[in-house]
Amino acid sequence: GENVEQHPSTLSVQEGDSAVIKCTYSDSASNYFPWYKQELGKGPQLIIDIRSNVGEKKDQRIAVTLNKTAKHFSLHITETQPEDSAVYFCAASVLYNFNKFYFGSGTKLNVKP
Amino acid sequence: NAGVTQTPKFQVLKTGQSMTLQCAQDMNHEYMSWYRQDPGMGLRLIHYSVGAGITDQGEVPNGYNVSRSTTEDFPLRLLSAAPSQTSVYFCASSYSNTGQTGGTEAFFGQGTRLTVV
Numbered sequence: 001g002e003n004v005e006q007h008p009s010t011l012s013v014q015e016g017d018s019a020v021i022k023c024t025y026s027d028s029a030s031n032y033f034p035w036y037k038q039e040l041g042k043g044p045q046l047i048i049d050i051r052s053n054v055g056e057k058k059d060q061r062i063a064v065t066l067n068k069t070a071k072h073f074s075l076h077i078t079e080t081q082p083e084d085s086a087v088y089f090c091a092a093s094v095l096y097n098f099n100k101f102y103f104g105s106g107t108k109l110n111v112k113p
Numbered sequence: 114n115a116g117v118t119q120t121p122k123f124q125v126l127k128t129g130q131s132m133t134l135q136c137a138q139d140m141n142h143e144y145m146s147w148y149r150q151d152p153g154m155g156l157r158l159i160h161y162s163v164g165a166g167i168t169d170q171g172e173v174p175n176g177y178n179v180s181r182s183t184t185e186d187f188p189l190r191l192l193s194a195a196p197s198q199t200s201v202y203f204c205a206s207s208y209s210n211t212g213q214t215g216g217t218e219a220f221f222g223q224g225t226r227l228t229v230v
Contacts, residue, residue, distance in 0.1 A: 034218070034219075041224075043203050043205075044219075049218075089156065095217065100161065101158070103156040103157070104155050105154055105155045
């Protein structure tokens with residue numbers, strides 16, 4: 001089955017700096033890569049996603065890049081704010097196969113004011 | 114719009130007890146799933162359903178049962194609770210996307226924190 005690895009496990013940045021979280025996947029059949037943000041005591045929420053036929057996607061301060069050849073994808077957050085502090089999960093899925101998501105182990109992001 | 118509703122939010126069980134975690138969604142999504150979240154391990158799929166009457170196993174199904182009699186509800190049953198089942202459980206629902214663009218969002222409930230002593 002699919003194996004998703006995520007790094008780093010914790011990340012501390014100063015407000016206004018950029019943050020980068022990286023994930024690798026093992027199954028070349030995976031074609032959909034969402035990123036979820038989980039705030040304390042809540043369920044994960046989708047913040048951005050990318051299909052395998054796209055190399056990069058941006059939404060305001062958040063961007064995701066995908067390298068299919070190397071099987072890795074990354075989340076980039078620019079101009080970080082204290083409200084960005086949360087746990088972030090990457091995931092990989094085959095869209096036509098039920099949406100069976102395989103999640104990374106999570107990155108706890110702390111943005112210091 | 115309630116989204117995905119899980120009950121209870123917290124539960125303490127004794128080893129060997131059984132219980133059912135409830136999950137309901139009001140978005141008419143065909144897909145529903147249960148995950149468990151353990152420290153340092155992300156979310157792992159327990160069971161999932163692609164529609165009423167259809168269920169299948171995920172990565173870590175042992176010790177759990179599911180059924181799906183309606184589109185809205187997808188309960189998770191612990192048959193005989195063990196300390197290894199201490200975890201936070203999330204129910205999620207999503208829709209299918211067979212198109213060439215876009216993705217599909219999994220909507221998660223708020224979670225059930227289960228402790229087995």
